[in-house]
Amino acid sequence: MAEKIADKIVTEMTPGTGVKSAARPRKEMIAETKAKLIAAARRAFAHQGYAEASMDDFTAGAGLTRGALYHHFGDKKGLLMAVIMQMDAEMSDRLAAISSRAETPWQAFVDECVAFIEMSLEPEIQRIMLLDGPAVLGDPSQWPNQSACIRTTTASLQKLIDQGTIRPVDAEATARLVNGATLSAALWIANAQDPDTVSKKAVEVFLTLVSGLLVER
Amino acid sequence: MAEKIADKIVTEMTPGTGVKSAARPRKEMIAETKAKLIAAARRAFAHQGYAEASMDDFTAGAGLTRGALYHHFGDKKGLLMAVIMQMDAEMSDRLAAISSRAETPWQAFVDECVAFIEMSLEPEIQRIMLLDGPAVLGDPSQWPNQSACIRTTTASLQKLIDQGTIRPVDAEATARLVNGATLSAALWIANAQDPDTVSKKAVEVFLTLVSGLLVER
DNA sequence: GGACTTACATACGCCGCGTATGTAAGGTAA
DNA sequence: TTACCTTACATACGCGGCGTATGTAAGTCC
Structure with a gap:
């Protein structure tokens, strides 16, 4: 909730506002995206089991889509591995x-x-x-x-x-x-x-x- | 192969040709159908794993369809249990x-x-x-x-x-x-x-x- | 032998996965 | 700064698999 709003603010103020390095915010956001997906998948896998967990469902729950998932983890198995x-x-x-x-x-x-x-x-x-x-x-x-x-x-x-x-x-x-x-x-x-x-x-x-x-x- | 042909012959000659009981051939054929499905599923599950095994594929391999499977075993899990x-x-x-x-x-x-x-x-x-x-x-x-x-x-x-x-x-x-x-x-x-x-x-x-x-x- | 039940096959819709494509933002060099 | 390239996603599409509803032929019972 509050976290998500905070993310958006950070997202929108990123350009130019970095203290010194310009490469870090990007890496940080990627790491955050990955972490969100892992956390959402972890919840879904735990509650519904791997087979019954819909990728569309839990990626949406993390405020993302399956596109992000495939980009970072290759496929559903890759995410499970993570x-x-x-x-x-x-x-x-x-x-x-x-x-x-x-x-x-x-x-x-x-x-x-x-x-x-x-x-x-x-x-x-x-x-x-x-x-x-x-x-x-x-x-x-x-x-x-x-x-x-x-x-x-x-x-x-x-x-x-x-x-x-x-x-x-x-x-x-x-x-x-x-x-x-x-x-x-x-x-x-x-x-x-x-x-x-x-x-x-x-x-x-x-x-x-x-x-x-x-x-x- | 030869088995399948034999099945058809038996199927077509069933009515009236039974020696004395009329109830047995029916039960036998059901048992045979179940056994065929179990055997086919067993092969498929063993080779491809449960999730990757297509019900259409291995029922067809047994000379049947998914209709028989659902009739006798309820669903895919029921067949796995069998x-x-x-x-x-x-x-x-x-x-x-x-x-x-x-x-x-x-x-x-x-x-x-x-x-x-x-x-x-x-x-x-x-x-x-x-x-x-x-x-x-x-x-x-x-x-x-x-x-x-x-x-x-x-x-x-x-x-x-x-x-x-x-x-x-x-x-x-x-x-x-x-x-x-x-x-x-x-x-x-x-x-x-x-x-x-x-x-x-x-x-x-x-x-x-x-x-x-x-x-x- | 006619009504009922059973054992399947067929047909349909939905959902979920994977992929191909689009897009906007970040990074980079002039 | 600007133009180009790359990256991190979102969107759109097709396909295959599951479950169910429906049809049908055969067997069973009175």
Whole structure:
């Protein structure tokens, strides 16, 4: 609302009024346009799902048209990819923050996994990152950034291996399997009629499973 | 080809020629029509993916039209559901057969999991059951048959719990997490440039993880 | 054997995607 | 500053796919 009006004012006063550089306002407006499209698509994908989200609808919601979308992102899949990269970066940041607050590497790893489950319960993440993303774009491990979340988990595991807490397994492989297990747990919890009971069970089983990684339990 | 001609002959000779019952040929032809549609859809979904598969195309491939499809399955999603139920039943049978051949319950469980990974490497299963299915129809645990595969694994785990081989965890929860891990492994292996190396790593990690379930390892 | 039901095929309209084209504004060099 | 070029969009168009309404022939039941 107010934002949109402010945009128009900025748009109309751009020529000549720049303090020193003339190249910046242009770049800024492009970035803003992209950000608007990504945000609008993100909302639409989250609420209606990728297939049901009409490009005409959500571009109009952002005060733009499909022309802008095709210009910047090539096609609908390209926009989904952009949305996913943004969300993945956010998730990675959240995981890193949680991990850094833990007192031991093992606790960091467990906290990360629990946080991943919790994030996977968020409808937006579940729908876009876990359901539509893989279906439309294929295996997440093939995405450009290669899923920053996996890398975070891999790093945590490598620390645990280096300090001898867990057995010397392949860190990336472990990260993927653990991630898969947590994802499955999240889907189950999110769709359960009694999420509390189910999530308790899931966490218990999860801890039992990862105890298999420990050198001594 | 020859099949189609045979169908026509049967169709034209149906009235009156039935040995005794007049109700059977009708039911048989309906079942055949449904089976044809499911088979054609299954091929199309597997090769092009659900979204890209045109109903006109694959119904024509089955010698039918979209009219038959809507009559029997309601809509495209209904047909996908039918395809998935068929595939899930097949997978369940295969798992049960493998499980029954094992010498110990623990071996049966491990064999099942390995078999699940291997099945998940088949492009048809990966595309339809693991990627498009959840995206289009939602969480597999909410599907009508509730994923027979999960039930098979759950049963195997319950046996292990009863005989004291593994710790007394919740069998269904364990089945879900283990299934998620194997699925993730399968996706990883299938898209790896070096599947052999990757699958070895995955199996090693998998065995390490499930060792956490054992009462004594 | 005649009325009713079922199992399809045919025909139609709508919506959504992608592309080709138009246009106005910004950037650049004289 | 001005003229030219490029860029960032909007507009217009066509096509394909989905769903539905309608038609029709065959099977079923009394």
